[in-house]
Amino acid sequence: MLKINNLHVSIEGKQIIKGLSLSINKGEVHALMGPNGSGKSTLSYVLSGKEGYEIEEGTIEYNGKNLLDLEVDERANAGLFLAFQYPMEIPGVQTSFFLKTAINSKRKFLGMPEIDALEFAKLIKSQAEDLGIGSEMLKRDLNVNYSGGEKKKQEILQMSILKPDMAILDETDSGLDIDALRIVSEGVNKLRSEQNSFLVITHYQRLLNYIKPDFVHIIADGRIVKSGDFSLALELEEKGYEDISKTA
Amino acid sequence: MAATEQTIKQVNSLGNSEYKYGFSTDLDEIKAPKGLSEEVVRFISAQKNEPEWMLEWRLNAFKVFNKLPKPNWAKLNIPEINYQEYYYYSSPKSLKDKPKSLDEIDPEILKTYEKLGIPLKEQEILSGVAVDAVFDSVSVATTYKKQLNDLGIIFCSISEAIQEHPELVKKYIGSVIPVTDHSFAALNSAVFTDGSFVYIPEGVRCPVELSTYFRINAINTGQFERTLIIADKNSYVSYLEGCTAPMRDENQLHAANVELVALDNAEIKYSTVQNWYPGDSEGKGGIYNFVTKRGACRGHSSKISWTQVETGSAITWKYPSCILQGDNSKGEFYSVAITNNKQQADTGTKMIHIGKNTSSKIISKGISAGKAQNTYRGLVSINSRASNSRNFTQCDSLLIGNECGAHTVPYIESSNADSTIEHEATTSKINEDQLFYCMQRGLNSEDAVGLIVNGFCKEVLQHLPMEFAVEAQKLVAISLEGSVG
Amino acid sequence: MSTAVKLDMMPSKDISDYAEKVLLNNPFENFKIENYKYAQLHKSITSNVSLDEFKADLSSISSVKNIKLSDTSDIDLLSDLNKWNFNNADSYFRVNSILERSSKKIDLDLFREEIVCLDLSLFKENIHLLKASDSPKTLMINNSNLSEDCARSIILNLSENAKLNIIHYNISNSKSFLYFEINQQNNSNIKFLSFQSNNIHTRNEFFASLEENCSLDLYGLNIHNYGVNDNYSFIQHMKPSSQSREVFKSIVKSGAITNFQGKIYVDSIAQKTDGYQMSRSLILDNESKANNKPELEIYADDVKCSHGSTVSKLNQDQVYYFKSRGIDEEQAIKILQKAFLVETLEAIENTQIKEYSYSLLDSRL
Structure with missing residues (x-):
């Protein structure tokens, strides 16, 4: 589904990703772990197409297509979803209106008619309830004055209604208390299937207790230094990044 | 391509796409001789069978107009206007004998309205809006007359009001905007052709939103509407004005005067969506829009609220204002002004606090794209007698692209120690992280810009009546899109 | 000498044409000039007001270099009269002062003292100040006891990386009309x-x-003046990444008028500009007036510019709160007025001068 090969990325002349390769197949959950500044978030922005990142070398293939040829919205409509570490506040735009606009953008892309009001209401209600998002929150401006936990739940809500093929969760666990972490993880697990894949970016092993990955990769200084299964995450928790990077 | 860059390109290409409402209708017309003279003023008055006092009033205004220089305070590049190049009166011939019902109306005209999205009959039934449609200069149809009649509400063309209610017109016309105010006001007073007249009697709440659609159709016919709205004691009215104009190559001059009078405890809400032809990408052929709108809160506890969404015209020159004479009176101004390509807008408001305990609120959102210049110009003045008065002003400007300009020129004058004025203004560009976020959720860059700008304007748009708000939101997005419709 | 004669004596026709154009809008005669809108220069208002005994006594500040005439050299500002780099904002004061007065140049780097004092009563000339080094220096401008009919110019040129702290004591003048021009090269810094x-x-x-990467902090403290006290600012950002911050605070009473007109202008190439402007006035009685006109004129899109302006009276709830704690009304009003103004005094870097300024303010409350 996603094939990253020998990726080199720089920002304003400074190299951040230095030869990263990673393959994710349909139905797999990969965890990417690494210390601050190792290039985790950069990777998520490069995958989703944010401007300001210079791809110096390497390729990214997504469902057989060159991902780098696609605009941000084209990638999104092709099923790539990024749950932001810091979701944007958009004043004046009601959350439910935003959700509807996003759904209709995808439907338009797929040549489907706009979602009917009733269907939309039903869809949102069921998904929002599971995440503990009340109808009052859906009336508020998108992410404006949301708590950290509410913002992350909002990201997961968007993910569950847009049903991506490839979801990237960028430090979704940061700033969450244990209850919110559980709710958010359940939301992710519900979406897991043979048809879609996840790239879970995190600093801590904590999240992986809830979202069990098939593979764990450790990133340091812009490249993957070690890969393994879930036990690697446990090992990391025990030894810390420095040790693991050394043994790698 | 970077998202913002792409947006800028798309926004810039807007002018080359077709103006959605750009079409014209063939009609036989009666025209005044081209140009401006005492004879033309007399011709207009005679065409309308006006009484002597009205003619005298016009002739006096014409004399004043000849003496006053063109106002020059705006940050606008206004080409020299040759007043002799315009026609000041034209009327569709088929309306010489006024129609008794819609069935008698020239089907050509009805078709024009349909293209504009104003099917009169449907609107009558569906929206509960009474429509006084101005086609060129003559009011062609007024609906809902009976229901309003029963309440004692007068809603008719100003020409009709001059015939039928001369005492009201005489008393109030020019009482808010003196003929001598500035040259555009004087010009309008001399040659106004039609417009709306509304009188809400004491204690009456007007049950429907009153609405007028203006349309400029005849080549080189300057439109000089005159609107007068009087809300008597304890009454309420909401008035909607919306405009579109057909595509033309020559610039079209427009100088409307709108006067509002609110007596004790009365409230007038006046909403405008203005979408006139802005000209092509070089600004050629757009409307010159020099509008004087002013409301007098004459009675105690009266309220006047202006809401405007200005997206059209090559040049917009407009300052809907409130004179807060009555104690405890209130003035509000909510504005969205969008300029693109080579459009220029200089718009804002004046809040003049004279009575005690008066309050005013100004929310202005300016969006500038392409090579456009967008200026907020406002005055808040608190008189020494206006104890315990308050003003709050928020002016925000958004820039899309680096060839446009946004300017803020507020005048803040206080002579009263018990009053408070607060003014805040910001200027920034459209937030790229917000754009990225929206596009990551699948919105294309145009939709993302439309969404974010609509969010930026929400505080203003939410003051529009429902049916207008929906239209306005679309308009906001459309006016910044690469393609219309 | 009449203006016409003076214009004839100009070094070149370009200059005389320029001067003639600017002098056409003489605010001392014509009250309708936008940039002088509230200044009332056409009126004579000094006759029926007498000044208080309040004075600035800068002699209490030690280790000061007082600039003497011998520290200066001549400079010809006239031949550059038409080299004006401010967009759409001609200054009548500038042209008027350069025509009416000769000019002197002072290089601030020549003095080894940290504090330099320029007493305007010792000079009749326009003053052109230069600062090229980044060594800390405080310039006190003593602008007191003047009664003048024409404007004078004080021009400051800061070279790259230069730094300067300026305190202008504008105290007890019956008539004073000053034009300050600040030219900042890259990375320079002024408070x-x-x-x-x-x-x-x-x-x-x-x-x-x-220019690029500069910072300018401009503060105004305006308390208990008579007649008309008018401040006009025009900050122009001509290169990217500079920051300007303006705060003007006024307290007005006894029928006085305080005015602030200020514009932030951002050129289309001056991306990443950070401009802030705040003008706040307290009006203590209904005979007095405050007029503010804060303007933004912006041609670059990647900027952060804002302004705010407030006009109000002293917060009566605060006065009440003080009284409920046993502080009498007079004292409460003094404390609140001081609290309103002190933010501006923080612009002073030198402790000695800062302390002096605090005490000067205290004696005026």
Whole structure:
């Protein structure tokens, strides 16, 4: 589904990703772990197409297509979803209106008619309830004055209604208390299937207790230094990044 | 391509796409001789069978107009206007004998309205809006007359009001905007052709939103509407004005005067969506829009609220204002002004606090794209007698692209120690992280810009009546899109 | 000498044409000139007001270099009269002062003292100040006891990386009309405070032009003047990444008028500009007036510019709160007025001068 090969990325002349390769197949959950500044978030922005990142070398293939040829919205409509570490506040735009606009953008892309009001209401209600998002929150401006936990739940809500093929969760666990972490993880697990894949970016092993990955990769200084299964995450928790990077 | 860059390109290409409402209708017309003279003023008055006092009033205004220089305070590049190049009166011939019902109306005209999205009959039934449609200069149809009649509400063309209610017109016309105010006001007073007249009697709440659609159709016919709205004691009215104009190559001059009078405890809400032809990408052929709108809160506890969404015209020159004479009176101004390509807008408001305990609120959102210049110009003045008065002003400007300009020129004058004025203004560009976020959720860059700008304007748009708000939101997005419709 | 004769004596026709154009809009005669809108220069207002005994005594500040005539050299500003780099904002004061007065140049780097004092009563000339080094220096401008009919110019040129702290004591003048021009080259840094009190008719113009990566902090403290006290600023950002911050605070009473007109201008290439402007006035009685006109004129899109302006009275709830704690009303009002103004005094870097300015303010409350 996603094939990253020998990726080199720089920002304003400074190299951040230095030869990263990673393959994710349909139905797999990969965890990417690494210390601050190792290039985790950069990777998520490069995958989703944010401007300001210079791809110096390497390729990214997504469902057989060159991902780098696609605009941000084209990638999104092709099923790539990024749950932001810091979701944007958009004043004046009601959350439910935003959700509807996003759904209709995808439907338009797929040549489907706009979602009917009733269907939309039903869809949102069921998904929002599971995440503990009340109808009052859906009336508020998108992410404006949301708590950290509410913002992350909002990201997961968007993910569950847009049903991506490839979801990237960028430090979704940061700033969450244990209850919110559980709710958010359940939301992710519900979406897991043979048809879609996840790239879970995190600093801590904590999240992986809830979202069990098939593979764990450790990133340091812009490249993957070690890969393994879930036990690697446990090992990391025990030894810390420095040790693991050394043994790698 | 970077998202913002792409947006800028798309926004810039807007002018080359077709103006959605750009079409014209063939009609036989009666025209005044081209140009401006005492004879033309007399011709207009005679065409309308006006009484002597009205003619005298016009002739006096014409004399004043000849003496006053063109106002020059705006940050606008206004080409020299040759007043002799315009026609000041034209009327569709088929309306010489006024129609008794819609069935008698020239089907050509009805078709024009349909293209504009104003099917009169449907609107009558569906929206509960009474429509006084101005086609060129003559009011062609007024609906809902009976229901309003029963309440004692007068809603008719100003020409009709001059015939039928001369005492009201005489008393109030020019009482808010003196003929001598500035040259555009004087010009309008001399040659106004039609417009709306509304009188809400004491204690009456007007049950429907009153609405007028203006349309400029005849080549080189300057439109000089005159609107007068009087809300008597304890009454309420909401008035909607919306405009579109057909595509033309020559610039079209427009100088409307709108006067509002609110007596004790009365409230007038006046909403405008203005979408006139802005000209092509070089600004050629757009409307010159020099509008004087002013409301007098004459009675105690009266309220006047202006809401405007200005997206059209090559040049917009407009300052809907409130004179807060009555104690405890209130003035509000909510504005969205969008300029693109080579459009220029200089718009804002004046809040003049004279009575005690008066309050005013100004929310202005300016969006500038392409090579456009967008200026907020406002005055808040608190008189020494206006104890315990308050003003709050928020002016925000958004820039899309680096060839446009946004300017803020507020005048803040206080002579009263018990009053408070607060003014805040910001200027920034459209937030790229917000754009990225929206596009990551699948919105294309145009939709993302439309969404974010609509969010930026929400505080203003939410003051529009429902049916207008929906239209306005679309308009906001459309006016910044690469393609219309 | 008449203006016409003077224009004839100009070094070149371009200059005389320029001067003639600017002098056409003479605010001392014509009250309708937008940039002088509230200044009332056409009126004579000094006759029926007498000044208080309030004075600035800068002699209490030690280790000061007082600039003497011998520290200066001649400079010809006239031949560059038409080399004006401010967009759409001609200054009548500038042209008027350069025509009416000769000019002197002072290089601030020549003095080894950290504090330099320029006493305007010792000079009749326009003053052109230069600062090229980044060594800390405080310039005190003593602008007191003047009664003048024509404007004078004070021009400051800061070279790359230069730094300067300026305190302008604008105190006890019956008529004073100053034009300040600040030219900042890349990476230069200015903090400027204008302390204004006990004046009858004054206008101070602050024109500043910023190149790349500069910072300008411009503060105005304006308390208990008579007549009309008028401040006009025009900050122009001509290159990217500069920051300007303006704060003008006024307290007005006894029928006085305080005015602030200020514009932030951002050129289309001056991306990443950070411009802030705040003008706040307290009106203590209904005979007095405050007029503010804060303007933004912006041609670059990647900027952060804002302004705010408030006009109000002292917060009566705060006065009440003080009284409920046993502090009498007079004392409460003094404390609140001081609290309103002190933010501006923080612009002063030198402790000695800062302390002196605090005590000067205290004695005026």
